[in-house]
Amino acid sequence: MSRASITKAHQKIQELSWEPTFVEPVDKYPTDYTFEKAPKKDPLKQVLRSYFPMEEEKDNRVFGAMDGAIRGNMFRQVQERWMEWQKLFLSIIPFPEISAARAMPLAINAVPNPEVHNGLAIQMIDEVRHSTIQMNLKRLYMNHYIDPAGFDLTEKGFANCYAGTIGRQFGEGFITGDAITAANVYLTIVAETAFTNVLFVAMPGEAAANGDYLLPTVFHSVQSDESRHISNGYSIILMALADERNRQLLERDLRYAWWNNHAVVDAAIGTFIEYGTKDRRKDRESYAEAWRRWIYDDYYRSYLVPLEKYGLTIPHDLVEESWNRIWNKGYIHEVAQFFATGWFANYWRIDGMDDSDFEWFEFKYPGWYDKYGRWWEKYTELSKKNGHKPIAFEAEANYQYPHRCWTCMVPCLIREDTVMDEVDGQVRTYCSQTCHWTDKVAFRPQYEGRDTPSMGRLGGMREWETLHHGKDLAEIMQDSLGYVRDDGHTLIPQPHLNLDPKEMWTLDEVRGITLNSPNVLLNEMSPEEREAHMAQYKRGGPAGRPAAA
Amino acid sequence: MATEVKERSVPKPAFTDAEAGAKEFPSWQSRSYNYFTPRKRRATVYEDVTVDVQPDPARHLSQGWVYEFANGVGGYPQEWTALKSSNWHQFLDPNEEWEQTIYRNNANVVRQISQNIEHGRTAGVYAAFDPAWVKVLERHVFAWAHAEHGIGLHVYTPAQRDAPTNMINNAMAVGAVHKLRFAQDLILYNLALSEEIDGFDGSIHRQTWQEDPVWQPTREFVEQLTATRDWAEQWFATSVVFEPMLGELFRSGFVMQVAALHGDFVTPTIMGAGESDAAREQRGARVLFRMLTDDAEHGAANQAQLRQWLSTWNAAAENAARTLQPIWSQISEKVVRFEDSLERSKARQQALLADIGLEA
Numbered sequence: 078m079s080r081a082s083i084t085k086a087h088q089k090i091q092e093l094s095w096e097p098t099f100v101e102p103v104d105k106y107p108t109d110y111t112f113e114k115a116p117k118k119d120p121l122k123q124v125l126r127s128y129f130p131m132e133e134e135k136d137n138r139v140f141g142a143m144d145g146a147i148r149g150n151m152f153r154q155v156q157e158r159w160m161e162w163q164k165l166f167l168s169i170i171p172f173p174e175i176s177a178a179r180a181m182p183l184a185i186n187a188v189p190n191p192e193v194h195n196g197l198a199i200q201m202i203d204e205v206r207h208s209t210i211q212m213n214l215k216r217l218y219m220n221h222y223i224d225p226a227g228f229d230l231t232e233k234g235f236a237n238c239y240a241g242t243i244g245r246q247f248g249e250g251f252i253t254g255d256a257i258t259a260a261n262v263y264l265t266i267v268a269e270t271a272f273t274n275v276l277f278v279a280m281p282g283e284a285a286a287n288g289d290y291l292l293p294t295v296f297h298s299v300q301s302d303e304s305r306h307i308s309n310g311y312s313i314i315l316m317a318l319a320d321e322r323n324r325q326l327l328e329r330d331l332r333y334a335w336w337n338n339h340a341v342v343d344a345a346i347g348t349f350i351e352y353g354t355k356d357r358r359k360d361r362e363s364y365a366e367a368w369r370r371w372i373y374d375d376y377y378r379s380y381l382v383p384l385e386k387y388g389l390t391i392p393h394d395l396v397e398e399s400w401n402r403i404w405n406k407g408y409i410h411e412v413a414q415f416f417a418t419g420w421f422a423n424y425w426r427i428d429g430m431d432d433s434d435f436e437w438f439e440f441k442y443p444g445w446y447d448k449y450g451r452w453w454e455k456y457t458e459l460s461k462k463n464g465h466k467p468i469a470f471e472a473e474a475n476y477q478y479p480h481r482c483w484t485c486m487v488p489c490l491i492r493e494d495t496v497m498d499e500v501d502g503q504v505r506t507y508c509s510q511t512c513h514w515t516d517k518v519a520f521r522p523q524y525e526g527r528d529t530p531s532m533g534r535l536g537g538m539r540e541w542e543t544l545h546h547g548k549d550l551a552e553i554m555q556d557s558l559g560y561v562r563d564d565g566h567t568l569i570p571q572p573h574l575n576l577d578p579k580e581m582w583t584l585d586e587v588r589g590i591t592l593n594s595p596n597v598l599l600n601e602m603s604p605e606e607r608e609a610h611m612a613q614y615k616r617g618g619p620a621g622r623p624a625a626a
Numbered sequence: 627m628a629t630e631v632k633e634r635s636v637p638k639p640a641f642t643d644a645e646a647g648a649k650e651f652p653s654w655q656s657r658s659y660n661y662f663t664p665r666k667r668r669a670t671v672y673e674d675v676t677v678d679v680q681p682d683p684a685r686h687l688s689q690g691w692v693y694e695f696a697n698g699v700g701g702y703p704q705e706w707t708a709l710k711s712s713n714w715h716q717f718l719d720p721n722e723e724w725e726q727t728i729y730r731n732n733a734n735v736v737r738q739i740s741q742n743i744e745h746g747r748t749a750g751v752y753a754a755f756d757p758a759w760v761k762v763l764e765r766h767v768f769a770w771a772h773a774e775h776g777i778g779l780h781v782y783t784p785a786q787r788d789a790p791t792n793m794i795n796n797a798m799a800v801g802a803v804h805k806l807r808f809a810q811d812l813i814l815y816n817l818a819l820s821e822e823i824d825g826f827d828g829s830i831h832r833q834t835w836q837e838d839p840v841w842q843p844t845r846e847f848v849e850q851l852t853a854t855r856d857w858a859e860q861w862f863a864t865s866v867v868f869e870p871m872l873g874e875l876f877r878s879g880f881v882m883q884v885a886a887l888h889g890d891f892v893t894p895t896i897m898g899a900g901e902s903d904a905a906r907e908q909r910g911a912r913v914l915f916r917m918l919t920d921d922a923e924h925g926a927a928n929q930a931q932l933r934q935w936l937s938t939w940n941a942a943a944e945n946a947a948r949t950l951q952p953i954w955s956q957i958s959e960k961v962v963r964f965e966d967s968l969e970r971s972k973a974r975q976q977a978l979l980a981d982i983g984l985e986a
Contacts, residue, residue, distance in 0.1 A: 089817045090810050092829065093775035095836055099845065102780045102852040105787075107696070125807040126736045126814060133733035136726060152645035160644065171679045175792060178799055182784035195806075198779055201786070202728065202803045205796055209725040212675035219657055223644045226653035232678040233661035236686035245681075246692050252787065253693035253700055286637035356637045486692070522696065536700050537690035544689060557688070562652035569653070576651045 087122035094191035106183040107531035108256040110323050112190075112316055119192040121308050123199045132206065135298050139210065142294040143217055152221050154288035157428070157574045160218065162353035163292070164227035164425035166345065167215040168235040169244035170276075171208040173268075174299075176248035177306075178204035180264050183256035188313055196309045203302045214295045224576060226562050226569045227424040234424040237558055239541030240345075240416070243486045247341050250334075254520070254533020255326075257317065262330035263337070265310025270380060271335075272342040273303050274371035279362070280346055286356035318387045325525060332392045333519050336511040339399040340485035343368070347409035348416060352430070357437040365403050365442070373400060395511060402491060407619055410442070410449050411490035414620060417456055417572070418476060421467040421550065421587055422541075424560050426571040429457035448619045452476065460572035462582050467550075468572070470590050477623040480595045480614065481540050484512035492618035497599075497611045504600050504607065542594035551588035661686065665718055672722035677715070680792035685715070706788045707858035708931050710924035714790045717917055719797040720909045728800055732807055735899050739811050743818050746892040752822040758958045759888030760823060764816075766953050767881055767893060768831035769841055771812035773848050774900065777868070778805025780852035781860050788857035797910040798861060804903035815896055840953060843946035844872055850942065858914075862932060863939040865911035866982070869904045870975035871943035872950075877901050879967030880954060887959040912981045919983035932984055947971070 181201040185194050219228035227234065235241035251264040277300035281293035317323040347364045362370070377396050384391055402408040420427045430438075430453040438445040452474065459468045468474045479488035480495065483505040489495040496513040497506050507513040520535050522528065538544050545553050554560050560569040566583045575581070599607060616624035646657070658669060662677045669677075680702065681687040691700030699705075704714070721727070746752055755763070782802035786795045820828035835841055847868065854860050878901050882894040918928040947968055954964040979985060 086814055086817065089813055092832055093771055093809050093813055094779075095772055095776070095832065095845075097849045097852070098836075099849045100853040102784075102849075103855050105784055105855060124814075125732070125803070125810050126740065129729055129732040129736050129807070133729040136729050140726070150645060153641060153643055154639050155644050156640070156642055157644050172681070175679050175796075179787040179795065182787045185779065185783060194779055198783055198802065198806055201783060201799055205728065205799050206725045208679055209675040209796075212679060213671065213725070216659070216671070216674050219659070221646050223646060223648050224651075224654070225646070225657050229653070229656045229658065229660050231659065231661075232681070233686040236678070236681040237688040242689045242692065249691060249693040249701065253691070253695055288639060288642065355640070358635050358637070360635045361637075531696055533696060534694040534698065535692065536694040536698070537692040539689065539692060541689060563656050564652040567652040576649050576654075578651050581651065 083122050083124060083127060086124045086126065087119070090124060090195065091191055094194070102186065104186065106186050106256040108183075108187045108258075109529045109531045110187065110255070110257040110317055110326055111320050112188055113320060119196045119308065119312065121196070121305050123196050123305060125199065128199055132203075135301065136210075139294055139298050143214075143291060146291050147217075147221060151288065151290065152223070155222065156287040156289075156355045157223065157426075158355055159284065159287035159289060159353045160222050161224075161227070161425040161427065161574070162349045163215075163218060163289075164231070164234075165240055165244075165423070166280075166349060167211060167218070167228075168231040168424075169241060169247075169345070171211045171215075171232075172235065172245060173248035173251070174204050174208035174211060176204075176251045177264055177269075178202070178208070180251040180260035183252065183260035184265075184309075184313060187256045187260075188316060190312070190316065193309060193312050193316075196305065196312075200302075200306050200309055203306070207299045207302070210295055210299070214291060217291065224426070227426075230424060230559065230569075233559065238424060239419070239422065239486070242539075242541060243341055244345065246337065246486065250337065255330075255529070255531040257313070258326070258330045258333075258532065261310055261313045261317070262327065263334040265306060266314055267331070267334040267338045268342075269303055270307045270310060271372055271376040272338050272346075273300060274375065275346050275350075275364075275367060276342065277303065279364075279367040279371060280350060283350045283354050283356070286361065287354055314384070315387075318384075318389060324389060325527070326529070328390050328392075329519055329524060331389075332395060332511065333515050335392050335395050336399070336509070337485055337515065339395075339402075340482075340487055340508065340512065343399070343403060343408060344412040344487050347403070348413040351409055351438075352413040352417075357433050359437065359440050363441040364409055368403060369400070398509075398511075406491045406494075407442075407445075407448060408491065410438075410445065411619070411621070412487065414449060414452060414476075415479065415488055415490060417453075418469045418474075418478070418621070420570050420572045421469065421568070421582075422553070422558070422560075423570040424558075425569075426574055428574050429453060429460055429572070431457070452620050456572065462580060462586060466590055467582075467587065475623070476621040477614070477617055478595060479621065480506040480599070481542065482506065482508035482512050483539055484508075484515045484535060486539055486541075489614075490618075490621070492621075493615050495611065495615050497607070504596075506596065506599070506611075540594060540596050542592065543596055545592050546594035546597045548592055549588065550590040550592055551584045553592060554587060555584060662715075670722060672724050672727075673718065675724050676719075676792050676796055678792070680795065682715070682790065702788065702790045704790050706790075707856045709858045709918050709928050710921070711918055712921050712923050714794070717791065717793050717914050719793055719800075720913050721797070721800070721906050723796060723800045728803070732803065735902075736807065736811065739815070739896055739899060742892055742895045743815055747818070747822060751889065751892065752819060753824075754889045755823065756888035756890075756958055758956065759885070759890060760826065762953065762956050763819070763890070763893065764827045764830050765834040765838070766841075766956075767897075768812060768816045769835040769838070770876060770881075771809045771816070771831065772835040773844060773872075774805045774812070775809035776848045776852060777864055778802045778809060781848075781854075781864055785857040785860045794914065797907075797914075798857070801861075801864075801903075801907040801910070804907065808900040808903055811896055811899060815893075840949055840951075843942070843949045847872065847939075847942050847946045858918075859935055861907075861911055862915060862935055865904075865908050866915070866975070866978055867936065867939040867943050869908060870971050870978060871940065871947055873904055874901065874974060875947055875967055875971040876950065876953075877904075879970055880962070883962045883967070884957055884959065887961055888957065908978065912978065915982040915984075925983075929984065932982070936979070936984065
């Protein structure tokens, strides 16, 4: 279809909407935002007559590449270090995708604009596409990669692993609570516009460098839909900005959404890109460099800052602090170390870092070795099955198991930033002041003196360790999580990549170890003990090193 | 003169031999998703890419939903419908819709429709349409596009947020885009006719839908569907009441029967695409509501609830259908009586109800 006829067709389909006179559509998903009718345009002029054949063609290319990968024996070249992390990543990502589909009626219901409605409805089916095409990619990995364990239980693992729960807020956050907070600010303005850059562009590049060209094939196909979604979100935020009453809510939601996306997405994707790769060329972009380019320059400076001309205060301080956490406070390295510490409760294998990794990290992040190098050497040493416990339970690792952040559910790894407070009758810990604010101030029925009756709440059993507190590790792995291989004995997770059955950890090596929840123990302390404990905790680090008592 | 070639910095491929079967160890052959029981011996691609992607505290979701609405409800509450199931996860979409089927089917439909419209143009058929039929087309046939659009955007789209499993929600999401695509198919056909038929009023459909008395009960019916909170009621009232009693009545009981006799062989092919879409959604509805009426624990209560919905929505649908009757009289060649069309619709609905376990 020519551009002229697309314009004409797009104009024509606007005739389909009408003003109901008998009854208004039910207000299923409340919002505290207010929208007046505004003639905002859909600059991408989305029409289903051209959309479906376009997507079919994109699919044909994806499926052709899949056939080619199998015929070309791609898996003889993929790095196991990389593929193991895909067991986590690909267990998480189909849920955010399908949640984005489910989020579309929240936005449609809130925003009175037919052009935007049309774009949002097309986004809905895009997201069904993304979710199922990603599940299918994972299915191919399971069928053709050397170690299918962890892919085989994928959605179960997503649903009962602490790491899956961290990822799950990047999905549940799209569909629950205030409709605009969830479906516009959190999903589109921040997650899709900012963080899909590192998710769907930077990470596939790293996959290719590790011999996997299917992830780039699928995810670039997905990413090519995102520009339309970004356009949808931008139209809505401009409409919201037209009403002064929304400004306070937008500023609140940008702070929450930015920080939560940073905490969750940078933790995961940063780990995959920095610790899941074997490509240690010094001129390849580090995650910090990619973040600076894709998120700081392309999103913050080119998209977010210009919103200030509409009078919106954007969270400069949080953007700078995110960078500070990544560059100066070692956020990605602390998270990767935590994942490796917790290898015993995962459903993927984690390769240790070696000398070539050390050299690269030191080059990219000067001072890295002094902070993290010795711990990774200890990790490799303790990865061997020779009578000791998993590293998390060995004092010689010199690692204090962290408190968990009540809000973002990533542990409080930058120890000095930890906040402890009694909220809703429970002593909770937070990784940062902003996560504390999110729980205590933002997700409440009043905000800065105004009623916010539609705002959501943080709920659920947010601390994985509390769920399993006091249980034997073997019982957790076998009965609660089911992360055991088909011999009923060998663990799915391993602290190394050696697939020699004699070298693989089993239930026997984790039996007799009790898992405790730092939060339960914290709540059992007297107030004085608690203060002393927290003061010591905050003096700890980097790399989880405990401070002297 | 030779120039020095600087070595490019590119990743170095390495032989890793990380392909299936390269080694034998525990789980080396565990190559199927093992957290659900497939319907047949081996899971279909549809099951693999759909089941459990939306988690459920009743299955594997051990930490529960981590976000809640202001009233404390999170995720996908089963209470968002009055119907109950011993196992919502038992429902599998008989159309097995996933990414590949959605795009193949819909791309084929829009290609076929575009070809049909183009063929009509090259055959010069539009200028030969019976003038009385042109009036019916521009007013009534294109008024119908609004009904399809309204159901796609404000019935199926919100409903797909609400059901307790991914299988149900995906089926309704596909229903939504069928409706939206079909509405656009119709209105873009209207655009083509505006360019082909002298004096064709391409915008009168809006006024007809909004104001013509024959359409007001139908519009009210659609608006009532959009005002319904219960997702299962929305799907039931759409697929089991609206589609046979109003959708099929108008699409195949009228337009597809009479168009050709008025020189129009194009419109029935477009309407047929909508008929086909509706039949797909009905297949899903048939399986879902049969599962619920057969439920060992909740079947009787579900039947009572469905009968109550049926009674309410059918009364409104029959009123809307009878109000459409004058359209049958506005054509020159009267080949089908309204009463015959309505009887056919009722018979179709009865067959559907029998399949669901709601025989009269």
